[in-house]
Amino acid sequence: MLRFQDISKAYQKGKVKAVDGLDLAVKPGEIFGFLGPNGAGKTTSIKMVVGLLRQDEGKITVNGHDTHSEPLRAKESIGFVPDNPDLYDKLTGMEYINFIADVYKVSSFERRQRLERLVNMFEISGAMGDLIGSFSHGMKQKLALTAALIHEPPLLILDEPMVGLDPRSAHLFKELMNEHCRQGRTVFFSTHILDVAERLCHRVGIIKKGKLIACGTLDELRHQVGQKGSLESVFLEVTEQ
Amino acid sequence: MTALISLFRISLQSYFGLSAMRIKYLKKKQQLWEPFLVVFGVIAGGASFGSMFYLSALQMARGAALLGQADVVLTMYILVAQMLALMFGLFAMTSIFYFSNDLDILVPLPLRAWHILATKFSLVNITEYAPVAIVLVPTLLAYHRIVGLSPVGWVGAFVTMVFVPIIPLALAGILAVTVMRGVNRRHRDILMVVASLVLLVVIFYLQYHFIADSTGQVEAEDIINNRIDFVNVVGAAFPPAVWATRAIAAEVTGERLTNLAYLFFTAALAIGAFLLVGQKVFYGGLVGGAEKVRRGIVYTTRVIERQAVQSSTAKALLLREFRLFVRMPIWLMNGFITVILFPLMAFFPAFFGATGDINSLTALARQHPEGLAIATLIAAGAIAMMTSLNTLTSTSISREGKHLWIIKSLPVDAKTQVRAKLSFALAAALLSSLPLIAVYAVLIKPGGFHLVMAFALGITAGLTPQVLGLWFDLWRPFLTWSNPQHAVKNNLNAVSPLIIMAPLGYLSYLGYMALSAGGTTVPLLVLLAAHAALALAAVIALLAKADRLYDRLEVKG
Ligand SMILES: Nc1ncnc2c1ncn2[C@@H]1O[C@H](COP(=O)(O)OP(=O)(O)OP(=O)(O)O)[C@@H](O)[C@H]1O
Ligand SMILES: [Mg+2]
Numbered sequence: 130m131l132r133f134q135d136i137s138k139a140y141q142k143g144k145v146k147a148v149d150g151l152d153l154a155v156k157p158g159e160i161f162g163f164l165g166p167n168g169a170g171k172t173t174s175i176k177m178v179v180g181l182l183r184q185d186e187g188k189i190t191v192n193g194h195d196t197h198s199e200p201l202r203a204k205e206s207i208g209f210v211p212d213n214p215d216l217y218d219k220l221t222g223m224e225y226i227n228f229i230a231d232v233y234k235v236s237s238f239e240r241r242q243r244l245e246r247l248v249n250m251f252e253i254s255g256a257m258g259d260l261i262g263s264f265s266h267g268m269k270q271k272l273a274l275t276a277a278l279i280h281e282p283p284l285l286i287l288d289e290p291m292v293g294l295d296p297r298s299a300h301l302f303k304e305l306m307n308e309h310c311r312q313g314r315t316v317f318f319s320t321h322i323l324d325v326a327e328r329l330c331h332r333v334g335i336i337k338k339g340k341l342i343a344c345g346t347l348d349e350l351r352h353q354v355g356q357k358g359s360l361e362s363v364f365l366e367v368t369e370q
Numbered sequence: 371m372t373a374l375i376s377l378f379r380i381s382l383q384s385y386f387g388l389s390a391m392r393i394k395y396l397k398k399k400q401q402l403w404e405p406f407l408v409v410f411g412v413i414a415g416g417a418s419f420g421s422m423f424y425l426s427a428l429q430m431a432r433g434a435a436l437l438g439q440a441d442v443v444l445t446m447y448i449l450v451a452q453m454l455a456l457m458f459g460l461f462a463m464t465s466i467f468y469f470s471n472d473l474d475i476l477v478p479l480p481l482r483a484w485h486i487l488a489t490k491f492s493l494v495n496i497t498e499y500a501p502v503a504i505v506l507v508p509t510l511l512a513y514h515r516i517v518g519l520s521p522v523g524w525v526g527a528f529v530t531m532v533f534v535p536i537i538p539l540a541l542a543g544i545l546a547v548t549v550m551r552g553v554n555r556r557h558r559d560i561l562m563v564v565a566s567l568v569l570l571v572v573i574f575y576l577q578y579h580f581i582a583d584s585t586g587q588v589e590a591e592d593i594i595n596n597r598i599d600f601v602n603v604v605g606a607a608f609p610p611a612v613w614a615t616r617a618i619a620a621e622v623t624g625e626r627l628t629n630l631a632y633l634f635f636t637a638a639l640a641i642g643a644f645l646l647v648g649q650k651v652f653y654g655g656l657v658g659g660a661e662k663v664r665r666g667i668v669y670t671t672r673v674i675e676r677q678a679v680q681s682s683t684a685k686a687l688l689l690r691e692f693r694l695f696v697r698m699p700i701w702l703m704n705g706f707i708t709v710i711l712f713p714l715m716a717f718f719p720a721f722f723g724a725t726g727d728i729n730s731l732t733a734l735a736r737q738h739p740e741g742l743a744i745a746t747l748i749a750a751g752a753i754a755m756m757t758s759l760n761t762l763t764s765t766s767i768s769r770e771g772k773h774l775w776i777i778k779s780l781p782v783d784a785k786t787q788v789r790a791k792l793s794f795a796l797a798a799a800l801l802s803s804l805p806l807i808a809v810y811a812v813l814i815k816p817g818g819f820h821l822v823m824a825f826a827l828g829i830t831a832g833l834t835p836q837v838l839g840l841w842f843d844l845w846r847p848f849l850t851w852s853n854p855q856h857a858v859k860n861n862l863n864a865v866s867p868l869i870i871m872a873p874l875g876y877l878s879y880l881g882y883m884a885l886s887a888g889g890t891t892v893p894l895l896v897l898l899a900a901h902a903a904l905a906l907a908a909v910i911a912l913l914a915k916a917d918r919l920y921d922r923l924e925v926k927g
Pocket of ligand 2: 171172173212288
């Protein structure tokens, strides 16, 4: 569903190597957790997938489409929520959703059904008519997720989705991710919350200094480091070296 | 007092982005060519607005001088400057009080309410000197040419200019603060647009009535015997304009000083009133937590049913452009209202027949066989210049700022997005050309062919700079602003269409001259065809490059 092939990316004219030969494949229908210390290159990798950055080397395919040669096809397959969802302050929630849905060519019928469900689930039905500028951080994240799900994308990409969410909303987010994958679709998300990753993800990848240093199911990772503990202890062990 | 001074200094720096500029140009000495381009842009922009005022003021002064009443030109244009200050002030005051993000930082600081109010007032007042100068410097030059202004007169004129915007601005401030207080946040933007248009109409109407009424009672004999003072008649609606006129043009020094004193005390009084109202209404409301009024519509099945309706990608993109632009007052004002207001204001007196012998212009235009064609060229040039002055395309990508990620991650190709941006700009250009066409129609009465010609030529000539402006902004956008004002004001790209328009206009003039042997109609048509071809080529070229340009834009954040 999502494949990085030998991806590298450097900032500041090659001075800062953010991603270094990343090779990773995410299978359809799985929830994949993307872990790594601060500055490891998670956000950079995600931005290359969704078309915000160009890779220096390598090839990324989304749903079989090369992000470079078929960017529109690739983008159509993605729903994306960035780490800090800066949405248009001067649009209302409803105007924003309509805009996104129009661009992804979601029919009136479908958008009504999906919107009603999501809006009620997130309890933002009273805020949809307000300017996004008056939303709280969590409300913006919920709106961004609603927008990302409005076209039911085969691949959902979330960059640190749990930051700043209250426990109830965090729970909802997890539920939605589960549901997304139950319908045969894929979730790829970065996080620092290892409990969540442990319980939610089918597989995780750990990246450090732009290189993938571990990848697999929790059992496979345990096996790799020869340890029986939680994901946290595996993470600490792997990133220590 | 030190608190006030340091607040003022820091606000000045952040409002105009001075620190960033100093570091970039003085310390790091990066891209020193930028300031030169900006200066050029400012001069070109100021000159194109200013020349309209000069022309109009000179015409009026000639007429009035015949009656020995040339001073009325000053009164008239001081009024115009003050009207502009009122209109711009309304936008700027609302922006700085209700749409700026620094209040969250300022209010918790141990500052007095009036410190904040006075600082913000001063900042806006400083920016008002630009439109005031654009109106009054050409007026003074025209006045000087007809009447002559002594060195002392010039000094007096510049001192007077300092006071010109203060009183209207204080009024705008009081109006903005009280009206906005009672209005739902969601409706503020639209209210402001409506309010300023209504205000404009009201001012026009009042002024028209004042002049029509008072001139109706004036006997020809009184005028000839100098028993009627036009300065008082025209300024009756707003006495500070009369005082300002006398402060510049009175023959006795004592009278000048007295009038200056009137101005000074009225200005002080106005500021005091603003501070008082501001403390009560604005600051009280702010600290009382009256913000964040909610619309309170609950998105039930029924509401969603009604509002969640699919439309085409093109329409959605266009609507997005429109909403984001008009809902940011500072963009709307800088990019659009200005180019509508200035032409209207420049020829404001002409609409009421107050420019003495207006027909002399018409006569002039018709005397020479080429006169009308030249007038059409000038009108087209003015339209193209105004189009180049609106910053719609040239800051289009910059204005996306931290939201660029949204359009970059959409499954919409760059061509479609560029097309939406260009369509929006074209629609705005069509709209902003209307006042100029109206001015041309009223002043010269050139007839259908020339009106259509001026319109078509102006729009097509203005298109190429707009397209190239978007190209430039795609190539090196300014995305890292935090204050929306900086996206258009502290952005070099904003002047790029103007820099292209200036030589293009000159070339067109040369082209016309070269062709002028072939009558008047043919050269105009050839020019139109040439500009249309050029604009078309520019659009095609940009669309062809759009994907590459979009691809180059990285969202690093
Ligand atoms: N705009 C930029 N310019 C220069 N270097 C950058 C830029 N953005 C990121 N980097 C660098 O690239 C590397 C990877 O950053 P990235 O944001 O991808 O990390 P991350 O894994 O998302 O970290 P975090 O967990 O803190 O979000 C870091 O060394 C960072 O300093
Ligand atoms: Mg990150």
